[in-house]
Amino acid sequence: MMQNKILLVDDEPAFRELASRWLANQNYHVKTASSLEEARETIAHFDADLVLLDLSMPPHFDPQVTLDSMSDFEGRPVIIITGHADRDLALKAVELGAWDFIAKPIDPGMLAVVVRRAITKTTLERELNQLKKSTQQAQGAASYIGHSASSHKIRALIERIAPTNVRVLVTGPSGTGKEVISRTLHDLSHRATKPFVSVHCGAIPADLLESELFGYVKGAFTGAEKDKVGLLSLADGGTLFLDEIGEMPLAMQVKLLRVLQEGTFFPVGGREQKHIDIRVVSATNADLLGKVQEGSFREDLYYRIKGVNIETQSLSERLEDVPVLLQAFLHRLQSQQSKNLQLSSEALQWFRDQTWPGNVRELKNALESVASICPQGRISMEDIQLLYPSVDRISNTQLISDSSMSEATLDQQVRELEIRLIHHALDKSQSNRTQAAKQLGISRQGLIKKIERYGL
């Protein structure tokens, strides 16, 4: 059976010796440290399931310093060892996230119970995380939905690069799933159980961005009444998602470059250098190279963040994704609203016929709005017309059954019908021939030939 690992941190040699021998007899693998510094070094290569931490440690013998150091053992339960006089501090430690405390002189029976409970908790949490990870891995990049060749390619790329540490730049129009891609890269990586921290570089005012990212120390500026941990530290071990990176102010770009080069930074007003281990995934809908050329984005930073580039396409260039996206969103809505939702064939056609300049975000919002006002489960054109009063109700089926054609020959009818369908598709796609061809289910070349043949 696998032995659980315990790190015992205490400056009293006799206590270390006795307690570690006793725990080893209980079949735990124990390592000891006599100072906080030694504890930090040990934990770097000894993946302890539990830390037993004396509250008063050299060189400071200041319990507050020990409490501050608890973040070094993050992800593992910490049991505080106290003298009787430290009871209030021990309670404070529990408030700050310690699993429990135990007072000296230690009762071995009590120690056994507290240690076993804490280890059971870590083991269960690890199993749960493992289970989540294997479910996610089994699904692969399925959360990025789409049937088009471009969507298949994106999923394949995500699955290939997610397990690596390579930096990724996701580019493409707004609402095309850049954040979905970034999140999936994280979920399929070995960092999945650590945080995914998303920073919208354009939404945070330039003068606040530095303190938001790097954090600050008490007194760094007016109003800094206590230390604040920045987003970079919160993302430690996980993924930092820099959304709209093209909007990052130039002064901040220099500072970010240093973090990416050295993996270190100073909180605002602080002297203690922080080390972080993050994977950076950035996204933009701007032309970043264009920004480099015009001087508003640093070239060195561009090459630092670029790593692998994943490029999304606008929805109008991959209209074949619309039905499968609708189906997935309907499915999600169904489980949220616990009502059976369906699209009538006319409604489905309407969704397929739109150009969706806001891409998947707009498609999803439109579906959600229409579904929310649909009285029964079946979404019809009446529901759509309530929200989109200018909707053109001419559907392809109606075009085909137009009675004014019934007297003409079959060839003439086909010609008339084709001309009307082509006009309809060109109107809908604002004369974009590629999109119109897709809507009609023919190649672009085929459409151009028909346009020439009919003199349109």
Ligand SMILES: Nc1ncnc2c1ncn2[C@@H]1O[C@H](COP(=O)(O)OP(=O)(O)OP(=O)(O)O)[C@@H](O)[C@H]1O
């Ligand atoms: N391929 C997709 N599969 C599943 N959901 C998608 C897909 N593309 C977009 N979405 C959904 O569309 C919405 C917008 O997606 P997302 O925020 O990832 O786009 P974005 O490209 O990052 O947009 P922006 O550039 O405006 O930040 C979200 O609700 C997301 O779930």
